[in-house]
Amino acid sequence: MTELQQASLPKTWRGNCRAIFVSDIHLGSKGCQAEALLDFLRHYEAEYLYLVGDIIDFWALKRRWYWPVAHSTVIQKVLRQARAGVRVTYVQGNHDPVLGLLDSFLEGDEHRLAVGEIRIVPDCVHQTADGHRLWITHGDQFDLSMHYARWLTHLGDRGYSLLLTLNRWHQRLNRLLGIRSHWSLSAFIKHRIKRAVQFISQY
Structure with missing residues (x-):
């Protein structure tokens, strides 16, 4: 998402899809383009929203605290979507190890860790409308x-x-x-x- 270019869609335009997959937003870093993500989320609605790792950059926050209003707005937007019935799943990445530490206490628990209506998992499986099963993971385990x-x-x-x-x-x-x-x-x-x-x- 740090490389995402600003969208130029009309404010009244809306698109619907079954699932949205977003990764590497890096909230808390100066390279994050939170406004572009907010614009995207305002224009698209989905039944499933997968946050596939590194949504919050704890590495960057540990070095220097940086959290503008737009970053809080992203969190609030996702929480509102979850409360409205969107099935939000947060898949852990390598820049958000705190979430992995919390989840380790619930290893083996069928429901894993949840923050409000948001489920937090190390990985998961998404089933498409036509029955295909997709393994959802951040992918840092494949980084040598x-x-x-x-x-x-x-x-x-x-x-x-x-x-x-x-x-x-x-x-x-x-x-x-x-x-x-x-x-x-x-x-x-x-x-x-x-x-x-x-x-x-x-x-």
């Missing part, structure tokens, strides 16, 4: 750096935060110059680093 170079992951997280700051200045400069581009410096470098780690881990 999380298993073999956790120090690199934390170092990379700090570097990525810096890149997001540079990326915001890059986008502002583009707007001043009248350049329309969705290319992201932070996404480009992050992808290259992950490919390098995967290559090195093969040897």
